[in-house]
Amino acid sequence: MGLSKFAFTLLATDPKSMARAGLWETPHGTIETPAFMPVGTAGTVKGLTPDQLVATGARKILANTYHLALRPGPEVVADLGGLHRFFDWSGPILTDSGGFQIFSLAKLSRMTEEGVTFRSHLDGSALNLTPEKAMSIQEFLGADVIMCLDECPPADAPEEHILRAVDRTTRWAARCREAHQRSDQALFGIVQGGTIESLRIRSAEALLPFDFPGYAVGGLSVGEPPPEMYRTLEFTTPVLPVQKPRYLMGVGRPIDLIEGVLRGIDLFDCVMPTRNGRNGMAFTSTGPVRLKNARHLRDTSPLDAECPCQACQRFSRGYLRHLFMCGEMLGPILLTLHNLTFYQRLMKGLREAILEGRGHEFRASQLARWG
Numbered sequence: 001m002g003l004s005k006f007a008f009t010l011l012a013t014d015p016k017s018m019a020r021a022g023l024w025e026t027p028h029g030t031i032e033t034p035a036f037m038p039v040g041t042a043g044t045v046k047g048l049t050p051d052q053l054v055a056t057g058a059r060k061i062l063a064n065t066y067h068l069a070l071r072p073g074p075e076v077v078a079d080l081g082g083l084h085r086f087f088d089w090s091g092p093i094l095t096d097s098g099g100f101q102i103f104s105l106a107k108l109s110r111m112t113e114e115g116v117t118f119r120s121h122l123d124g125s126a127l128n129l130t131p132e133k134a135m136s137i138q139e140f141l142g143a144d145v146i147m148c149l150d151e152c153p154p155a156d157a158p159e160e161h162i163l164r165a166v167d168r169t170t171r172w173a174a175r176c177r178e179a180h181q182r183s184d185q186a187l188f189g190i191v192q193g194g195t196i197e198s199l200r201i202r203s204a205e206a207l208l209p210f211d212f213p214g215y216a217v218g219g220l221s222v223g224e225p226p227p228e229m230y231r232t233l234e235f236t237t238p239v240l241p242v243q244k245p246r247y248l249m250g251v252g253r254p255i256d257l258i259e260g261v262l263r264g265i266d267l268f269d270c271v272m273p274t275r276n277g278r279n280g281m282a283f284t285s286t287g288p289v290r291l292k293n294a295r296h297l298r299d300t301s302p303l304d305a306e307c308p309c310q311a312c313q314r315f316s317r318g319y320l321r322h323l324f325m326c327g328e329m330l331g332p333i334l335l336t337l338h339n340l341t342f343y344q345r346l347m348k349g350l351r352e353a354i355l356e357g358r359g360h361e362f363r364a365s366q367l368a369r370w371g
């Protein structure tokens with residue numbers, strides 16, 4: 001059975017929370033969970049070479065179907081050897097189905113039962129994304145983990161809109177399951193339902209019979225208050241299979257990763273460490289640091305004394321600030337390197353705490369230091 005390639009082994013579950021630590025086998029290596037996946041939208045984590053990315057501790061990255069489907073196009077990526085060859089990444093890769101990006105990026109988009117029609121944000125050309133096309137695109141790209149095409153309603157959508165999105169997402173999941181051919185790829189179902197318990201349960205229960213190798217919690221990190229996201233996880237993850245990985249899409253800040261793990265999430269992705277890094281905002285073990293702030297002008301201290309990354313081991317805060325003030329490209333590169341190292345070290349610490357039975361104490365230990 002092809003999907004035996006995606007065995008997920010639980011190593012420990014925290015006695016006082018839903019936190020778990022596990023090992024997830026993929027055709028491109030084993031992922032230690034909980035894990036954070038850096039976002040690489042157009043086939044690159046902006047500013048980093050693959051070796052630098054490995055140095056941060058990352059073992060899995062994302063590409064993004066919407067961007068690559070438009071440019072250079074799935075067939076071109078396939079002709080160039082597929083995503084792993086394309087950016088010479090030997091680790092696992094996950095792609096999204098593209099539906100979410102279409103709503104956040106495309107100029108015009110319209111959704112019907114058939115699929116989503118939209119105009120490319122690049123050249124305005126009209127495109128049509130159906131569940132079947134989302135499968136063939138992701139098969140051409142060749143990621144290890146691919147996502148169903150789903151409908152992610154805005155956080156403030158009325159309940160009947162969220163209900164319609166849940167049921168369409170379920171119908172599209174059936175079409176994706178039907179259309180997906182490659183047995184060396186794991187197709188994840190995506191649970192919708194906003195922050196409404198009955199609709200989250202409806203969505204999760206409707207996806208269980210498909211026996212997906214993993215389940216994503218979608219429809220969050222779309223503007224809802226964090227406590228609403230946490231509450232939603234509390235009644236959503238228990239409906240999902242214990243023995244399958246759970247992926248919370250688009251999340252989040254460091255505290256959101258901790259709160260998500262404590263509520264049973266295994267995988268995360270977010271642009272925050274890379275995007276904030278490019279803008280001079282660093283996550284550190286004593287809280288966030290805005291490097292463009294004048295207070296760092298003559299600061300000889302490292303960005304984060306506990307961090308093993310190049311930015312912290314070799315340079316002063318004064319130098320890093322200088323790079324940003326001059327618009328030097330080394331600034332964003334070094335802070336991207338640092339922020340991803342911070343996220344990977346955070347997940348490593350959380351995983352070790354869970355393995356030692358003290359996962360539930362991890363939040364307090366971190367918050368005390370972040371100020």
Ligand SMILES: CNc1nc2cc3c(=O)[nH]c(N)nc3c(CC[C@H]3O[C@@H](OC)[C@H](OC)[C@@H]3OC)c2[nH]1
Pocket residue numbers: 039040041062063064094095096097098099100101147150151152190217218219220221222249250251269271
């Ligand atoms: C920021 N908040 C957020 N909430 C989200 C909710 C959904 C959702 O319900 N369904 C789908 N299909 N995708 C979602 C996504 C996009 C994740 C992708 O966004 C990409 O980041 C730019 C990344 O791809 C490099 C990732 O692909 C795996 C969300 N992002």
